[in-house]
Amino acid sequence: MRRFLLALMLVPIHAFPQYNCNIFKMNNDQPCYEACLAATEAEPGQGTRSSQMLFDKAIELCPTFDYPYFEKSVPYLKRGDFVTWKKLIDKAVELNPKGHLGYRGWCKFQFVRDYKGAIRDFEKLDSLLDYDIGYSMNGNYQLNIVKGLCYGAIGQKTKAIEIIEGQLTEKGYSAMTYDYLHLGVLKMQTGDTNGAIDYLKKSISFNDYLAEPYYYLGLIYKKLNRTIDFKENMEKARTYYLKGYKMFDPYTHQVDKVYLTDIEKELKSGE
Amino acid sequence: MKQATLIFILTATLYSCGQTQEKKADYPLQVGDIDFNSKIDNPNFKLCDETRVLQYYNFGKGLQYKGEKITITEYFKNGLKTKEKIGETGVLTIRFIVNCNGQTGRFRIQGMDNDYNEKKFGDNLANQVLTMTSKLDGWIAGELEGKKYDYYQYLAIRFENGKLIEIMP
Numbered sequence: 001m002r003r004f005l006l007a008l009m010l011v012p013i014h015a016f017p018q019y020n021c022n023i024f025k026m027n028n029d030q031p032c033y034e035a036c037l038a039a040t041e042a043e044p045g046q047g048t049r050s051s052q053m054l055f056d057k058a059i060e061l062c063p064t065f066d067y068p069y070f071e072k073s074v075p076y077l078k079r080g081d082f083v084t085w086k087k088l089i090d091k092a093v094e095l096n097p098k099g100h101l102g103y104r105g106w107c108k109f110q111f112v113r114d115y116k117g118a119i120r121d122f123e124k125l126d127s128l129l130d131y132d133i134g135y136s137m138n139g140n141y142q143l144n145i146v147k148g149l150c151y152g153a154i155g156q157k158t159k160a161i162e163i164i165e166g167q168l169t170e171k172g173y174s175a176m177t178y179d180y181l182h183l184g185v186l187k188m189q190t191g192d193t194n195g196a197i198d199y200l201k202k203s204i205s206f207n208d209y210l211a212e213p214y215y216y217l218g219l220i221y222k223k224l225n226r227t228i229d230f231k232e233n234m235e236k237a238r239t240y241y242l243k244g245y246k247m248f249d250p251y252t253h254q255v256d257k258v259y260l261t262d263i264e265k266e267l268k269s270g271e
Numbered sequence: 272m273k274q275a276t277l278i279f280i281l282t283a284t285l286y287s288c289g290q291t292q293e294k295k296a297d298y299p300l301q302v303g304d305i306d307f308n309s310k311i312d313n314p315n316f317k318l319c320d321e322t323r324v325l326q327y328y329n330f331g332k333g334l335q336y337k338g339e340k341i342t343i344t345e346y347f348k349n350g351l352k353t354k355e356k357i358g359e360t361g362v363l364t365i366r367f368i369v370n371c372n373g374q375t376g377r378f379r380i381q382g383m384d385n386d387y388n389e390k391k392f393g394d395n396l397a398n399q400v401l402t403m404t405s406k407l408d409g410w411i412a413g414e415l416e417g418k419k420y421d422y423y424q425y426l427a428i429r430f431e432n433g434k435l436i437e438i439m440p
Contacts, residue, residue: 049300
């Protein structure tokens with residue numbers, strides 16, 4: 001059982017579907033067909049010697065095939081070697097911009113906090129597509145929301161709000177877990193207290209499994225000298241946090257995430 | 272003739288084996304593996320299992336530190352003695368191992384500029400970051416189903432003209 005669980009933990013998360021190698025076969029492209037088989041064989045052992053060797057074999061057999069560059073880059077990103085990651089993912093983007101610009105932008109935002117670089121990727125992708133630019137690798141965000149967060153992080157809060165609110169009104173778009181929370185925080189940061197309270201409450205109605213909206217509501221009430229509301233919300237934030245109801249990502253921390261220390265510091269200040 | 276053929280086959284086999292091994296040697300067992308270097312590494316830092324060092328994200332708990340990541344952020348923000356210095360911009364990444372007892376070792380540093388090219392940060396900044404990282408003592412050993420494991424961890428610190436901006440992951 002232990003071995004099974006360990007094996008499960010070590011299985012890499014893949015959002016990209018496996019390639020259908022028969023496409024190359026149908027086009028009588030034997031080297032690329034073999035490259036595709038090698039790349040799909042390499043995929044489950046992400047980061048291992050045999051996996052990296054197979055990706056290199058795939059690249060050698062079919063240098064115009066973006067997929068092995070992309071897959072080979074992933075362990076470098078997750079393990080903090082952003083220099084090597086970037087060289088490989090750039091190659092994948094060069095060969096297939098529509099397929100990888102969104103992913104590269106997301107990683108620049110989530111792993112490297114390269115907000116301007118991420119914006120460039122999302123805007124480039126948008127210029128290439130006449131449809132939705134897609135979702136983050138972890139499935140938590142539509143990429144326009146991420147673009148908004150990037151603008152927010154470089155100080156353009158009003159633009160960030162416009163982008164996120166714009167996405168929320170897009171036909172066919174359903175709000176995701178953190179959308180209202182981020183909007184609430186951005187509104188708070190721009191001094192729109194009522195707007196912030198509305199969105200944070202909306203976040204709670206939408207998904208009441210997060211400490212964060214209670215924490216930020218607490219901050220707002222503190223500023224408004226509404227002591228009872230402040231304490232009530234901060235206490236709730238702490239209870240939720242201790243229950244494990246909080247923003248979480250196994251790789252990196254998220255924008256607007258709070259920690260137990262933040263909550264306890266506020267509670268102490270209100271004593 | 273038979274002998275000549277046998278010699279040819281043996282030579283060819285040995286040659287190709289050598290090639291494969293040489294090629295294999297270019298690849299670490301795992302991307303990012305850090306081998307012990309007697310010139311720079313503490314010989315008293317021991318791993319529980321040299322053959323199975325996991326990655327911090329394999330445990331599904333994110334970064335595992337007493338007081339959570341905010342403790343590390345505050346530690347660097349309060350402890351780094353840096354001055355504004357034009358050009359000290361980019362990301363300094365320290366990669367290391369947390370062993371099954373929560374001790375750390377085998378620190379490696381990599382600097383990167385805003386264009387993702389390798390760069391050398393000033394010795395003062397790089398040494399401070401390295402020393403401070405090595406003094407962090409709240410790491411929690413990785414555990415799966417009651418068994419403790421060694422694992423690789425990294426801290427990537429973004430600087431802008433010598434000022435600490437953000438710490439990842």
